[in-house]
Amino acid sequence: MKPLLLSHFTATSCLGRGLDATLDALRSQRGGLAPCDFERAELETWIGAVEDVEAVPMRADLAEYACRNNRLAQLGLVQDGFAAHVEAAAARYGAERVGVFMGTSTSGILETEHAYSQRDPQTGALPAGFRYAQTHNAYSVAAFVRAYFALRGPATAISSACSSGAKVFGSARRMIEAGLIDAAIVGGVDSLCLTTLYGFNSLELLSRQPCRPFDVARNGISIGEAAAFAFIERVPEGRSALDDDAVLLLGVGESSDAHHMSSPHPEGLGARAAIEQALATAGVAPHEIGYINLHGTATPSNDAAESLAVRALFDGTPCSSTKGATGHTLGAAGALEAVIAALALRHRFVPAGVNTTQPDPALGFVDDGAHRLDYVLQSRDADLHTVLSNSFGFGGTNCSLILGSADRLSSERHESHDSHEQRA
Template sequence: MNPILLTHFTATSCIGRGLDATLDALRMQRGGLAPCRFDDAALTTWTGEVAGVDDEPVRRDLREFECRNHRLAQLALRQDGFEEAVRAAAAHYGPQRIGVFLGTSTSGIFETELAYRRRDPDTGALPADFHYANTHNTYSLAAFVRAYFALHGPSMAVSSACSSGAKVFASARRMLEAGLIDAAVVGGVDSLCLTTLYGFNSLELLSTQPCKPFDITHKGISIGEAAAFALLERPENAAARNAALDESTIALVGIGESSDAHHMSSPHPEGLGARLAMQQALASAGLAAGDIGYVNLHGTATPGNDTAERLAVNALFDGKRTPCSSTKGATGHTLGAAGALEAVIAALALKHQFLPAGIQTTQPDPELMLEYVLTSRAAPVRTALSNSFGFGGTNCSLILGLGWADSGSDSDGDSKRT
């Protein structure tokens, strides 16, 4: 595939608002998980809640979209100059030439939970001020961001569980390659809600302590919330509008998707779909496993998921001691936002030449043949693979590269670096 540039990106999660706070937390191995205090949840678990989400309502002209999920999205959009970057792109290309592709799993379902508490005691009717279409509806996130920037290009929501925030990169790339758009706003947003907390509790997947991905004592997930976004452009377009491009510019160079459909909530026991997604990503990038400098593992800290991913990466990397970690020990599992959040974390690792530690993990699975990073450290990293695997066997792997800003394609359409 031809490289697609991340000309701007941002992330907000429980470890911080924006890139500087996120980078500092990763370098200092500072996590954001805390005992669950969300709403009235009576659960013994840890969550990654973003402080201050409810401090500022959505913009006045967009009040019909008012809900926690969109407040979190707005909070993130206002970090790192991302809003200004999108508006500059829209001014250059035209609002009809910018697409919006966003992932979420539960969207604004918490607004529906609140509405059910206010049902009419006689009729059971939901309150008149509850707007399902603009809050709970899965597409409402894409509609909100599209309206926020007054964009008129193609837009869509992807809701494929925990791979949602990664698969949007693939959706956007197809539109860019087809010439239907000149730039794309991609990302993922998922916020805490009772449906998610009690749903995972019913599956006996919640950990009673901060989650420990790939640790021999791992016992379950810690749920977090996050919003992460990237502005994608083809290199020639970004150069033509004089976007700031240099040797630290990050590019999306490989994408792999698969659907093993093994079980609604359990991965294929041998990690078949996960391995296929990674293989496809490598093939599309024209890279071998040995070319990857860092792997951001999906690493949810459930025994079933970690074992399946371990089998998949062992088979693919074939004994290579490639550095890897799951950053969910710091952020929690942010579900539909995880793919976008961890793509941004991988981009930070490339841009700042360091390997983020998998905090909380102290005794890595000895059968994992990759090198699990226990201490954040400086390292020369040129390519990073980020995995996102969801319920129902819907899988996506992204490969990001450093120094691909001037890349083109050869006569066969394969990517190349110059």
Template sequence: MNPLLLSHYTATSCLGRGLDAMLDALRNQRGGLAPCDFERADLDTWIGKVEGVDDVTIRAGLEIYNCRNNRLAQLGLEQDGFAASVAAAVARYGADRVGVFVGTSTSGILETERAYRQRDMATGKLAAGFHYAETHNPYALASFVRAYFGLRGPATSISSACSSGAKVFGSARRMIEAGLIDAAVVGGVDSLCLTTLYGFNSLELLSRQPCRPYDVARDGISIGEAAGFALLERLPQQADALDDDAVLLIGVGESSDAHHMSSPHPDGLGARAAMEQALASAGLAPGDIGYINLHGTATPSNDAAESRAIAALFDAAPASSTKGATGHTLGAAGALEAVACALALRHRFIPAGVNTTQPDPALGVDYVLQSRDADVRAALSNSFGFGGTNCSLLFGSARSFGANTP
């Protein structure tokens, strides 16, 4: 595939708002998980909550979109000068030539939960002022981002469980390569809600302590929330216009193994297919990868399946899961972890896996326990969702894969 430029990117999670907070946390192995204190959630677990989401005021004229998910989206869009960068892209290309591709798993379902609790007990009618299409509907996120920037290009929400925030990169790439758009706002936003917390609790997948991906004593996930975004554009025609530390999308791999509704294939066959496709599309060999951002949910079966897929392809690539720091942000995870890879490439380091203290030797993965400097030139990010919806993204540094590279 032709590489695409991540001209701007940003992330907001329990680690803080924007790139500086995330970089500081990853370099210094600081996690953001805390005991669950989410409204009406009486659960013995830890969560990754973004502070201040309820204090956000939706932009004037867009009040109908008001919900926790869209407030978190707006909070994320306003970090690191990202909104200004999109506005500049609109000025260059036109509002009809910039697309929106965003991932979410539950969108603004929290609004429906609240509306249901406030319904008319005699008629069952939901509370007045509840706007399903602009809040709970999965497309609400794409509609909100599109309206926020005044865009007129194609807009899509992808809701493929935990691969949602990664698969948007593939959708945007296809649109750009087809010549339908010139740039794309891609990302993922998922926010805390009772449906998610109690749903995973009913599956007995929540850990009672901060999650420990790939640890010998791993026992479940910690749920988080996040907003991660990137602006994808074609590479500049002039080779010297590309910064050596710029980050490129160089490979995308997707698969749907449909092994089971909620369990991965035990040998990770779908995950392996996605990674193989990402490598092939980038024209790279497994030995070219300097860092793997694992899906790494910290459940026994998921980590084991992913490790088998990795062992089938890689000899010893340094790897870690940033979910120990952020929690599993579900539909936002792919976008959030894409930004983690971008930071690793740009700042030349490998982030450690927070909370993991004793990597499971049975998994056979070179799991990084201490963040360290490294000239990472290519990084693989894995996102695997329920139903076998798998996506692997490959990012590279412009110093290795840019137009000015021989």
């Protein structure tokens, strides 16, 4: 595939609002998880909540979209000058040539929970002011972002569980390559709600401590919430048009193994297929990957399956799961972790796996002559040029993204030019 430019990106999560707060937390190995105090959630678990989401005032002309998920989306859009960047790009390309691709799993289901608690005791009717289409509907966040910028290009929501926020990159890429749009807002937004908390509790997947991905004592997930966005467009002609710290989308890999409704394929075959496709579309060899942001949910089966997939292709590549810091943000996780991967590239560092203290030797964290994993326990500087980010969801919906720095593209162009000169 032709590389695409992430010309701007931003993230808001329990680590803080915007890139500076996120970067500072990752570098200092500071997590944002806290004991669960979410409304009416009487559960012994930890969550990654974004502070003061409900206090965010909705823009007056978008009041019909008011719900926690869209408030979180709006909060994320105004960080790091992202909204101004989109507005300038839309003026340049035209409102009909900018697409919107949003990932989410539960969207504004909290609004429906509130509505059910207020239904008429005699008829069971929901409150007259309840707006399902603008809040709970999975498309709600895509419609909200599209309306926020008055865009007229194609817009869609992807709800493929925990791969949603990564799969949007693939959808946007296909639209751009087909010539249907020139650029796209991609991202993921998922917010806390009782359905999610009690749903994962019923599956016995919630940890009573802050989650510990790939740890020998890992015992479940911590649920978080986030809003993360990137603006992607074609790479401008000429190396001088790119900043030194520009980040590129080099490859996308998707698979659907459909092994089980909630458990991954035990041998990680679907995950491996997604990684292999990402490498192939990027034209990147496994040894060129400098860091892997693992899906790493901290459940016994998920981490075991991912370790098999990664060890089949990589040997000693530095890796970590940042869910120990952010919690598992579900449909937003792929977008949030793509932004984290972009930050790692831009600032040349490998983020540590927060909360993990003893990587499980059964998952390959030993040098036994076979392919092994290098799970990073201390954030460190690294000369990164290409990184991989994994996102794997329920039902075997898998997506891997490969991001690279602009100097890699410059090197490839230079090599291509030299080869052409030699042939001439």
